[in-house]
Amino acid sequence: KAGVTQTPRYLIKTRGQQVTLSCSPISGHRSVSWYQQTPGQGLQFLFEYFSETQRNKGNFPGRFSGRQFSNSRSEMNVSTLELGDSALYLCASSGGQPANYGYTFGSGTRLTVV
Amino acid sequence: GENVEQHPSTLSVQEGDSAVIKCTYSDSASNYFPWYKQELGKRPQLIIDIRSNVGEKKDQRIAVTLNKTAKHFSLHITETQPEDSAVYFCAASMWVDSNYQLIWGAGTKLIIKP
Numbered sequence: 001k002a003g004v005t006q007t008p009r010y011l012i013k014t015r016g017q018q019v020t021l022s023c024s025p026i027s028g029h030r031s032v033s034w035y036q037q038t039p040g041q042g043l044q045f046l047f048e049y050f051s052e053t054q055r056n057k058g059n060f061p062g063r064f065s066g067r068q069f070s071n072s073r074s075e076m077n078v079s080t081l082e083l084g085d086s087a088l089y090l091c092a093s094s095g096g097q098p099a100n101y102g103y104t105f106g107s108g109t110r111l112t113v114v
Numbered sequence: 115g116e117n118v119e120q121h122p123s124t125l126s127v128q129e130g131d132s133a134v135i136k137c138t139y140s141d142s143a144s145n146y147f148p149w150y151k152q153e154l155g156k157r158p159q160l161i162i163d164i165r166s167n168v169g170e171k172k173d174q175r176i177a178v179t180l181n182k183t184a185k186h187f188s189l190h191i192t193e194t195q196p197e198d199s200a201v202y203f204c205a206a207s208m209w210v211d212s213n214y215q216l217i218w219g220a221g222t223k224l225i226i227k228p
Binding site for chain 2: 043045048098099100101104106107108
């Protein structure tokens, strides 16, 4: 079956702009989580959505937001981009509670802010 | 706060030798411990996991051991090969601010020397 699909793969944006990233989970997976990964850094948890509701949230500013649609597809939005937002953004889906079953990750969207 | 400490941050071993990466967690109630491998430029992928009712689990050249008393778990890779070169992340399930989630270690860069 198809894996976790993220679009676009690469993005270049200017400081101050806003960006929307998209994620389609594995068919049947209702939990979608987002992570930020910067060079040399680990996996920083942004938030998790389940059945269109935000179930968990990490320690990121309010400029980072997300949503989930009825078909489980999810979008992440970053407003007023800063240079420090340059990172690989990974989407991950889970067939159950991620803390009990883990994730399948997508290939990520590499965002560069100039 | 709740956290997972992972050591070492970088590990260099000769091809054919064994590699061991250790993680320590803070919550005695943690019950799920996955390990992910992220090759350069690729997505993190689950390679093995263990639950708190099991002390050891093996899958070919990789194994994970869990010591609940000491609150640590380790990844063992035997007969290392060049394709084992990657960053490895451990994680543990925890309750954080009434949210049940996976908490990640900072990662270990494993280098296999030919």
